[in-house]
Amino acid sequence: MPSGAEMVKRAREQITEVDPRAVHDSASNGGAPLIVDVREQNEFDEGHIPGAVHVPRGFLESRIEGAAPDRSERVVLYCAGGVRSALAAKTLQDELGYENVESMTGGITLWKDRGFDVEVPRALTAEQRARYSRHLLLPEIGLEGQLKLLDAKVLLLGAGGLGSPTALYLAAAGVGTIGLVDDDEVDVSNLQRQVIHTTDRVGMPKVDSAEQSVKALNPGVEVMKHATRLDSSNIMEIIEGYDVIVDGVDNFPTRYLLNDASVRLRIPVVSASILGFDGQLSVFAPYDGPCYRCLYPTPPPAELAPSCGANGVLGVLPGTMGLLQATEVIKLVTGAGEPLIGRLVLYDALATTFTDLKVRRDPDCPICSREPGEISDEEMGVFPDYEAFCAAAG
Amino acid sequence: MSVTVKIPTQLRTVTAGDSEASVEDARTVGDVLDGLYERYDGLRERIAEDGDLRRFVNVYVDGEDIRFLDGLETQVEDGDEVTILPAVAGG
Numbered sequence: 001m002p003s004g005a006e007m008v009k010r011a012r013e014q015i016t017e018v019d020p021r022a023v024h025d026s027a028s029n030g031g032a033p034l035i036v037d038v039r040e041q042n043e044f045d046e047g048h049i050p051g052a053v054h055v056p057r058g059f060l061e062s063r064i065e066g067a068a069p070d071r072s073e074r075v076v077l078y079c080a081g082g083v084r085s086a087l088a089a090k091t092l093q094d095e096l097g098y099e100n101v102e103s104m105t106g107g108i109t110l111w112k113d114r115g116f117d118v119e120v121p122r123a124l125t126a127e128q129r130a131r132y133s134r135h136l137l138l139p140e141i142g143l144e145g146q147l148k149l150l151d152a153k154v155l156l157l158g159a160g161g162l163g164s165p166t167a168l169y170l171a172a173a174g175v176g177t178i179g180l181v182d183d184d185e186v187d188v189s190n191l192q193r194q195v196i197h198t199t200d201r202v203g204m205p206k207v208d209s210a211e212q213s214v215k216a217l218n219p220g221v222e223v224m225k226h227a228t229r230l231d232s233s234n235i236m237e238i239i240e241g242y243d244v245i246v247d248g249v250d251n252f253p254t255r256y257l258l259n260d261a262s263v264r265l266r267i268p269v270v271s272a273s274i275l276g277f278d279g280q281l282s283v284f285a286p287y288d289g290p291c292y293r294c295l296y297p298t299p300p301p302a303e304l305a306p307s308c309g310a311n312g313v314l315g316v317l318p319g320t321m322g323l324l325q326a327t328e329v330i331k332l333v334t335g336a337g338e339p340l341i342g343r344l345v346l347y348d349a350l351a352t353t354f355t356d357l358k359v360r361r362d363p364d365c366p367i368c369s370r371e372p373g374e375i376s377d378e379e380m381g382v383f384p385d386y387e388a389f390c391a392a393a394g
Numbered sequence: 395m396s397v398t399v400k401i402p403t404q405l406r407t408v409t410a411g412d413s414e415a416s417v418e419d420a421r422t423v424g425d426v427l428d429g430l431y432e433r434y435d436g437l438r439e440r441i442a443e444d445g446d447l448r449r450f451v452n453v454y455v456d457g458e459d460i461r462f463l464d465g466l467e468t469q470v471e472d473g474d475e476v477t478i479l480p481a482v483a484g485g
Binding site for chain 2: 274
């Protein structure tokens with residue numbers, strides 16, 4: 001049997017090696033190869049070649065296809081000194097059929113000695129790496145997406161049926177700051193669907209109960225509590241600074257008010273509503289797509305606008321709809337996928353059908369056809385017959 | 395020639411609980427709705443006013459909002475799905 005040193009020597013003879021200067025020059029000439037760092041996580045975190053993707057050698061066979069799906073693409077591997085990358089290059093070339101793979105001589109040590117730049121990434125703590133490991137494994141999220149989630153500020157309007165699952169899963173996903181707006185207290189009749197609250201917290205303010213659950217699930221999340229009812233006097237102040245707003249409120253005046261304020265501040269709203277066995281979901285991204293008023297110019301009269309308080313709702317329905325909202329939030333924050341902008345999904349739990357409807361920007365929309373600066377405080381949340389509506393609704 | 399109409403929860407009190415209805419021989423969305431009004435007492439008053447739809451009701455033909463097509467004159471074809479959608483605020 002050959003010694004380890006002989007094996008390395010033989011591998012280096014059988015593969016193509018490339019000097020750091022050649023890698024650097026081809027990168028600056030625009031003909032950049034895919035650069036793969038095959039070192040361990042802690043080594044990568046201490047500094048790597050800018051633009052390099054990280055595939056530790058121990059995971060080479062299982063993960064390289066995610067990083068380099070095209071086997072004819074030029075791939076340059078590097079490690080600390082050029083040994084591990086030589087062995088990895090031999091594996092890619094001989095075992096996995098990569099046609100154009102090279103190992104960088106001298107590794108990142110020589111790269112640095114040549115005076116080339118090193119990027120030191122913002123790193124997760126060991127606890128965060130373990131907690132979010134299933135996100136980090138997804139190319140669509142990865143470290144970059146997880147850092148965006150950790151930096152994100154998401155405001156949940158309502159810590160009730162829709163807000164419960166949304167808050168729990170966004171906390172679990174690592175959304176750094178979660179704001180909660182709710183002036184209600186936990187009632188035993190909430191517990192059939194509002195799973196963030198518990199039986200022993202009946203009577204407690206919902207924002208306090210929700211904070212306890214969020215913190216128990218993920219102590220790293222900062223919770224901002226707003227135990228108040230949104231109105232035109234406080235809404236701008238409360239929602240300003242948030243990246244995304246999740247609308248799960250239970251009444252029309254607040255939905256219109258929120259729409260107008262979010263258009264003024266250009267904050268996207270992930271909106272859902274539920275009744276009986278049916279749910280609606282859409283994303284309103286001001287000026288990129290329609291707003292709530294483009295979809296519904298006016299609310300229905302009170303007799304056709306039942307609330308969950310007065311009418312039944314299947315307990316799991318807000319769970320389904322709230323988690324669809326949470327999914328849209330994560331997509332907006334990380335940039336993964338196609339957000340539900342300009343579309344409305346209708347979910348019928350009894351028939352188990354999802355219906356996709358198109359929502360268009362209304363060129364005559366009373367709010368989003370104008371610039372944010374043109375929308376006044378006085379008209380926010382107001383709609384035709386507003387006073388009659390509110391009187392009828394009590 | 396038949397068109398399927400999806401009826402939302404809020405209107406099922408006047409459709410005897412029907413969540414879906416089939417309308418035959420309709421040429422336009424207006425014809426489809428007339429077919430429903432004949433079948434269901436009280437539906438017209440809920441969603442229409444002075445011959446037009448009330449503003450809080452959206453109607454879609456195969457996913458497209460008729461406000462951005464030809465309104466009640468929007469043509470329907472065999473197999474089309476018409477969705478009636480009022481705003482909901484429950485959360």
